[in-house]
Amino acid sequence: MEKAQKTADALPSWKDGEAKERILNFVKNAADSASKNYIPPAERIAVFDNDGTLWNEAPMLFQVSFMFDRIKSLAAQNPDWKTQQPYKAVLENDHEAMKKFTHQDFGKLMAASHAGISPEEFKAAATQWFDTAQHPVYKRPYLKCVYQPQLELLNYLRENGFKNFIVSGGGVDFMRAFAEKTYGIPPEQIIGSSAKTTMESKDGKPALMKTPELQSFDDRAEKVSNINLHIGRRPVLACGNSDGDLNMLQYTAAGTGPNLEIYIHHDDAEREMAYEKHPLMGELKEGLVEAKAKNWIIVSMKNDWKKVFPD
Amino acid sequence: MEKAQKTADALPSWKDGEAKERILNFVKNAADSASKNYIPPAERIAVFDNDGTLWNEAPMLFQVSFMFDRIKSLAAQNPDWKTQQPYKAVLENDHEAMKKFTHQDFGKLMAASHAGISPEEFKAAATQWFDTAQHPVYKRPYLKCVYQPQLELLNYLRENGFKNFIVSGGGVDFMRAFAEKTYGIPPEQIIGSSAKTTMESKDGKPALMKTPELQSFDDRAEKVSNINLHIGRRPVLACGNSDGDLNMLQYTAAGTGPNLEIYIHHDDAEREMAYEKHPLMGELKEGLVEAKAKNWIIVSMKNDWKKVFPD
Ligand SMILES: [Ca+2]
Numbered sequence: 001m002e003k004a005q006k007t008a009d010a011l012p013s014w015k016d017g018e019a020k021e022r023i024l025n026f027v028k029n030a031a032d033s034a035s036k037n038y039i040p041p042a043e044r045i046a047v048f049d050n051d052g053t054l055w056n057e058a059p060m061l062f063q064v065s066f067m068f069d070r071i072k073s074l075a076a077q078n079p080d081w082k083t084q085q086p087y088k089a090v091l092e093n094d095h096e097a098m099k100k101f102t103h104q105d106f107g108k109l110m111a112a113s114h115a116g117i118s119p120e121e122f123k124a125a126a127t128q129w130f131d132t133a134q135h136p137v138y139k140r141p142y143l144k145c146v147y148q149p150q151l152e153l154l155n156y157l158r159e160n161g162f163k164n165f166i167v168s169g170g171g172v173d174f175m176r177a178f179a180e181k182t183y184g185i186p187p188e189q190i191i192g193s194s195a196k197t198t199m200e201s202k203d204g205k206p207a208l209m210k211t212p213e214l215q216s217f218d219d220r221a222e223k224v225s226n227i228n229l230h231i232g233r234r235p236v237l238a239c240g241n242s243d244g245d246l247n248m249l250q251y252t253a254a255g256t257g258p259n260l261e262i263y264i265h266h267d268d269a270e271r272e273m274a275y276e277k278h279p280l281m282g283e284l285k286e287g288l289v290e291a292k293a294k295n296w297i298i299v300s301m302k303n304d305w306k307k308v309f310p311d
Numbered sequence: 312m313e314k315a316q317k318t319a320d321a322l323p324s325w326k327d328g329e330a331k332e333r334i335l336n337f338v339k340n341a342a343d344s345a346s347k348n349y350i351p352p353a354e355r356i357a358v359f360d361n362d363g364t365l366w367n368e369a370p371m372l373f374q375v376s377f378m379f380d381r382i383k384s385l386a387a388q389n390p391d392w393k394t395q396q397p398y399k400a401v402l403e404n405d406h407e408a409m410k411k412f413t414h415q416d417f418g419k420l421m422a423a424s425h426a427g428i429s430p431e432e433f434k435a436a437a438t439q440w441f442d443t444a445q446h447p448v449y450k451r452p453y454l455k456c457v458y459q460p461q462l463e464l465l466n467y468l469r470e471n472g473f474k475n476f477i478v479s480g481g482g483v484d485f486m487r488a489f490a491e492k493t494y495g496i497p498p499e500q501i502i503g504s505s506a507k508t509t510m511e512s513k514d515g516k517p518a519l520m521k522t523p524e525l526q527s528f529d530d531r532a533e534k535v536s537n538i539n540l541h542i543g544r545r546p547v548l549a550c551g552n553s554d555g556d557l558n559m560l561q562y563t564a565a566g567t568g569p570n571l572e573i574y575i576h577h578d579d580a581e582r583e584m585a586y587e588k589h590p591l592m593g594e595l596k597e598g599l600v601e602a603k604a605k606n607w608i609i610v611s612m613k614n615d616w617k618k619v620f621p622d
């Protein structure tokens with residue numbers, strides 16, 4: 001008979017309380033073949049948003065910081081950028097000009113920083129950036145700006161036979177540069193926004209090339225479509241932090257068996273940041289209303305977490 | 312130290328010979344941490360085409376047979392089809408008319424048989440079909456028209472820590488209806504052609520709906536793009552049976568570590584069918600030339616397999 005892994009201190013950075021209790025109960029029952037809320041191993045699919053759910057996203061999405069730094073590192077090879085917008089604004093840290101960036105401007109910066117190279121080369125560039133860049137507020141590497149309680153949750157789920165997937169609006173190649181090492185989530189369990197790739201010949205060998213053409217913007221209902229495309233099974237646990245995750249949580253909640261929905265609420269102005277609506281980040285508004293109405297777990301970062309970041 | 316699982320009779324339906332020997336050696340070394348051809352577990356990614364590689368595809372792709380049968384089963388709800396092409400031809404088994412089907416005709420039949428329902432409903436319909444339909448030539452269920460030697464290969468790879476993926480031109484939802492049960496390959500390891508889905512409300516619950524709009528035609532270079540999108544890691548073993556798989560094999564062969572490329576050659580007119588070029592199936596021409604030039608394994612179904620289908 002299958003029994004849950006022992007839960008003593010499974011989530012040491014979570015304070016005792018309703019959120020922790022409900023998570024522990026759900027997982028314990030899912031892995032206990034004697035429980036009426038048992039879930040067969042193959043169906044233990046958990047999906048997590050990334051930005052603001054597994055790591056910090058403020059004051060700017062990490063991938064945007066990476067994009068700006070990469071534009072700077074490519075400037076020497078692109079002398080025209082000194083006088084051309086939107087590149088010029090990035091090179092000069094011209095925040096006033098940046099505030100006026102249009103979608104087209106962002107598209108140009110994405111193309112210049114994310115396309116025209118192979119996924120392998122891109123991942124190498126991202127890895128190098130993670131090794132060296134510092135978060136502007138917390139003055140620590142970006143990979144130390146993940147949420148310690150969430151690392152514990154991922155690990156606890158994995159130990160109890162869950163397969164964790166990331167389903168994020170972030171770029172899939174960007175996430176694959178760190179998620180295996182940092183979250184223990186292998187590349188084949190990462191779903192994100194993506195650009196089309198083409199097969200080309202490079203140094204006489206076949207290689208893929210990232211193009212500027214968007215393939216999928218993995219947000220809202222497209223998260224659900226991508227879950228179906230990549231996983232092909234309805235998740236039993238979904239965790240997010242914004243209205244962009246609401247469809248994914250609704251879809252999970254509509255499953256016929258046991259399921260758990262979790263919203264991470266950024267209410268910790270002291271240790272992180274308190275926001276529900278922020279011009280640069282996803283808003284949490286409809287999601288919060290529905291979470292309350294449906295008794296989903298709303299994790300207060302302030303009250304439910306002993307610590308936010310790893311030591 | 313990691314050692315390969317014992318190989319005695321690992322591939323009982325494979326005749327002794329070069330193909331079997333090379334496969335056994337590759338896997339043995341991949342799983343032996345003392346070997347210079349060792350492959351770390353996370354990198355043991357194997358990709359398989361499906362039609363003509365894992366199961367029979369003649370005289371007609373199984374999914375096309377399913378499509379025709381489904382059109383027939385839906386005819387009562389669509390009385391106009393009796394007088395409308397291309398439905399009329401299908402309902403009347405009018406092979407002369409079918410031969411003249413255009414891409415548009417197939418598109419209409421695909422839409423009528425594959426769209427407007429949820430992936431779950433579609434999978435239920437496919438499952439029911441698999442439970443009842445018979446192969447026109449072999450007079451046995453379609454799921455008994457898989458290749459026994461390939462079932463053994465999938466199992467042998469899995470036992471030695473490989474993660475098997477299907478990368479097929481076939482529809483992803485169609486394959487997910489049987490691949491877990493038949494091949495031991497879970498839905499999240501199946502990549503195929505796909506249609507776009509939309510999120511809708513059904514009986515007051517959020518549900519996905521399959522649309523007629525093509526999302527990906529998973530053939531040739533798109534197989535490689537989809538491997539990158541879904542797996543994010545270059546495979547170390549690739550197996551196919553047509554030129555549609557050539558890019559996938561080339562991409563695998565261009566890896567920097569140990570890798571193995573396998574073509575299944577349909578040369579067994581007695582037990583199955585002998586063809587390299589067939590109007591309805593993928594052609595194997597360029598692939599055969601390249602396989603010979605690069606010393607990839609070319610499996611002769613006639614000479615390398617003791618049996619073709621399971622008992
Ligand atoms: Ca988010």
Ligand SMILES: [Ca+2]
Nearest residue numbers: 360362363552
């Ligand atoms: Ca094929």
